[in-house]
Amino acid sequence: MKILVKTSILGLALIVSSIVFAQDNKANNIDNSNIALQGYSPVSYLDLGLAQIGNKNFKSEYNKVYYYFTSAAQKTTFDKNPAKYMPEFGGFCAFGIYAGAKFRVDPNKFIVEDGKYYLYLNNVELDAKQLWLAENNHNKLKKVADKNWEKLSKTHN
Incomplete structure (x- = not known):
């Protein structure tokens, strides 16, 4: 599973140019x-x-x-x-935040866990929700994502 996640992170980085966008409100996916x-x-x-x-x-x-x-x-x-x-990570893709980047989401790809909801990118190249679930360790992924969000919530893209 760890190889799958690392490979998927690389895949995320390769498709960034078609998904990442600039906005004035840095901490919200709007x-x-x-x-x-x-x-x-x-x-x-x-x-x-x-x-x-x-x-x-x-x-x-x-x-x-x-x-x-x-x-x-x-x-x-x-x-x-x-x-x-409020959505976790401002409504950006939870797996993207885990990987260190902000991505638009498919509003139909989400999970509810511990009284919070998480949204995910889904396109022809990547189903981030499935990558998150495949890791089978929500708390570990969230811990890394929370740390990354501290920085990403203050940056554009």
Whole structure:
């Protein structure tokens, strides 16, 4: 498994140019619209274990970033405790953060672990969620990713 992970990290580095992007808000995976999670509901991820696209009619702002929800009830739930619903690593790919880089994610590729949710890159070349799961040691990967995030949350790309 360790060889697979090391090879995969190298693969991540090789495809960086097609995935990495610049942004003003360094610690959040957002585009110029300031909409988090590509419009998916953070409440759906954490409370339901589902990737559900939100509705712009049910929108909240937290730390200058907008979050969409599937219903007024979800919006109310979020507004009571928004910090609880923040994605790990600002919504960047958890495996990418583990590898030392920020990557866009596929909002349908995620896991919920210990009351938090983690998003992952998925494209024709790489399924980062499967790489994370293949390592079979969430706590070890998270520990390395947490350390890397201390630096990466302050940098562009």
